Amino acid sequence: MKLRRPDRGFATPDHYVLTNSRLIKDIPDPDHRRLVEQIRENAAETGVTLFDLGDERQGIVHVVGPEQGVTQPGLTLVCGDSHTSTHGALGALAFGIGSSEVTHVMATQCLWQRKPKAMRVSVEGTLAPGISAKDVILAIIAKIGAAGAVGHVIEYSGSAIRSLSIEGRLTVCNMSIEAGGRAGMVAPDDKTIAYLEGRPFAPKKAEWDKAVAFWRGVPSDEGATFDRDVSLQASEIVPMxxxxxxxxxxxxxxxxxxxxxxxxxxxxxxxxxxxxxxxxxxxxxxxxxxxxxxxxxxxxxxxxxxxxxxxxxxxxxxxxxxxxxxxxxxxxxxxxxxxxxxxxxxxxxxxxxxxxxxxxxxxxxxxxxxxxxxxxxxxxxxxxxxxxxxxxxxxxxxxxxxxxxxxxxxxxxxxxx
Amino acid sequence: MEPFIHLTAIAIPIDQANIDTDQIIPARFLGKPRPQQAAGFFHDTRLDPSGRPREGVTLNNPAYAGAKIIVAGDNFACGSSRENAVTVMVDHGFRAFIAPSFGDIFFGNCFQNGVLPIRLPADRVARIRAILHELPGAEISIDLAAQSVLGPDGLSDRFEIDPFRKDCLLRGVDEINLTLGYEKDIAAFEARQRRELSWL
Structure with missing residues (x-):
């Protein structure tokens, strides 16, 4: 199959790679070994960028995307993995899809979607020492339930979310799917822009200024309304x-x-x-x-x-x-x-x-x-x-x-x- | 893709909420060719560690043999995006799922495989499951064009479905071919995007 935009495709082996060897030949299961070989063959054939085993940029796809600057505010980003919601931490609309829809995207650069409902989860106040983003998201899921955000995209907001590092925001958005939400996002701010500057796939020079101007316009409008609003007090969150x-x-x-x-x-x-x-x-x-x-x-x-x-x-x-x-x-x-x-x-x-x-x-x-x-x-x-x-x-x-x-x-x- | 129009078939109840896709097909079956994945179908729910069928598990009850419909609890097939969760059930003959709610990704994946996920109110779904437990082997009839489900108690419920998804199912549309028919619109969008978002 010919890809419509191979320059917009990125791949890295993560689920099937060993963690005690970097050699494909060491993978004991022949089906698994074949899958890791195939990603190399398919990338070469289609022209998508591959961060392969042995390359220091290889890793878990949801760590690699932001790290490489592939993930950017305002993008629509999809991947055949439910934790694609992670990338929303940089202000992208990012969600997991099945393999048929991955094929559809590769062939057409499009997906058939209805606009989902919007949910805002606000965490206000200051997190106590020793409390991390993981505790925040577990507290959120405990509150709204594993089906709490089905059919919704979550925007995480409030002073406690803003005060999180990009890494912390990635952790929070990652587990949106565990609350039933297919996607979760945080409005891009100065931290987001500072995080992206200089990353390999982030825009450069004049394009950088143009991109930043666009990214500044991505956050929800002041006074925007949501289908559902949930709030938590940061000071009440303890290790979960x-x-x-x-x-x-x-x-x-x-x-x-x-x-x-x-x-x-x-x-x-x-x-x-x-x-x-x-x-x-x-x-x-x-x-x-x-x-x-x-x-x-x-x-x-x-x-x-x-x-x-x-x-x-x-x-x-x-x-x-x-x-x-x-x-x-x-x-x-x-x-x-x-x-x-x-x-x-x-x-x-x-x-x-x-x-x-x-x-x-x-x-x-x-x-x-x-x-x-x-x-x-x-x-x-x-x-x-x-x-x-x-x-x-x-x-x-x-x-x-x-x-x-x-x-x-x-x-x-x-x-x- | 095979069209979905009517379906009258035995329905099997699965009561628990939040049945995740790891239950439907455990991860260790995913790297295998599709024919070998079939054995993964609710593997650890159905079978004990020695491979013997567990007693008291509805999925092992022969009275439901040939079922093509699953009537499930809230948030059915939540969790991972593995489309194998749909295909392994298709390979076991299932063509429709009824639940109060579904995992969003699973819900979308169903339509890619000619399978109909139906949302009905939680109390009605619980009632249907109770009847299916009382009368194992009872049938449910689904009419997609009329958007109706005829329960084993003879009561009919209307369900909502996105008109686009409904049309694709009724006609067995191949989505990639459909989308490629919009080539001009896609190209025009891309041209505009190149101007406005030139860094992409």
Missing amino acids: LTWGTSPEDALPITGRVPSPAAADAAKRDGIKRALDYMDLVPGTPLDQVAVDRVFIGSCTNSRIEDLRQAAEVAKGRKTVIPAWVVAGSGLVKKQAEAEGLDRIFREAGFDWREPGCSMCVGMNGDTGLPGQRIASTSNRNFIGRQGRGVRTHLLSPAMAAAAAVTGRFTDVRRLLA
Whole structure:
């Protein structure tokens, strides 16, 4: 098939790449090996830009896009992956599509769409020390539910969102899909423009000035109305983690495992089912639950800021359970190594690995064992997501590092004090 | 694509809300050729770790054999964009899904595969599921042109559908060919974009 605009296509292998080798021949599953070979062949044939295995720019597609300056305000950006919502952090309309629609875009540069409904989620105030973007988005999903934003695009606004770094905004927008929203976005501002300046695929010179002028006009108008408005107070957000099998099953670390008996009838069966799978006893304080393994990575939390936050907790401490750090791209890994973060992690006993999606979805073979409880900075705690019978708890990079050095869920604020 | 006009078939209830696409087809089946993906259909829900069918799982009840319609809970097929979630169900004979709401990406992917996702009010969907549990093997009739669903209790419900999607399903339209028919409009848009957004 001839692509209409190959110059607007970008590709990188992420789901199926190994995180302990950069060699295609080391991929044990022949079907998976073929997929990684095929992306190289297809890119050469079609002319799309490829950040291939072995190139330091390779990584998780939702880390690479913003990092390369491919993601820009005002763009419509699609990819065959639901976490494409991530790119909305730079003010793009970005959403995941299936493979048929990917083909349609390649052939026509178009998609058939109805205008979605608009939802505004405002987070006002100041986040307390030790509270990260991950805690913010888990608190939002807990409030509106996993289907809360179905049919909507979310705009995240308010002083707490504006005060987040671009990395933090990427984390928030990433999990829009876990709230049911196909896309999430943050209005571009000075931080967005500063982030993009000088990136390889960002406009240059006179084109840069023209682009910035356009980007300044992208934010919602003052007084714009939304189909639905939700607001949270930043000061009320504490470190969060999930206890169940849906991202909406999130609670503060200071909480206890919920009781089906105390829930309303419609939810009782679901809670019971989730607790059975998660092997949790109602009423147990969450900070008394023991963890078997830790994963720091994924398109949600594998950027430099995430690694810095985890390293701050890991520094001078020792892991008591197996713990992995998987940087989101070769460039994130290089930056972390330049800052000495890899040394902090290694000295603390973490496994420092090569970039890819890894244990978020385990398609490359990075999975847990049945019954294992994993503290994970990824985005989905679905049944079997990290391997059959594996129990996934979602939390922030700092909280994951805290679990790694204590062997149980721990309020990271205690370690940072 | 095969047109979707009428469908009268056995319907099977799946009660839980937020059934995600990882349940419909676990990730480890995705890298395989399509014929081998068929085994992934609700694999871990249907089968225990030793590969034996689990007892009490509706999907294993032979009374629903031949079902072509799933009647599900809220936010059915949420999660990943994997179109395999649609195709694996198509390969098991399913052509329509009824739920109070769907994952947005799954909802869109259905239309790419000639499959009809129908949204009905939550209380009505719950009632239909209850009847299907009481009368395993009961049928539902769907008339897309009339936008109606005839339940196993003989009650009929009207559903809403985007007119464009409806027309594409009724006629079995190939979307790429349809869009390429708008070549002039696409080219005109691109020319304007090159002028106004010249850095792209």
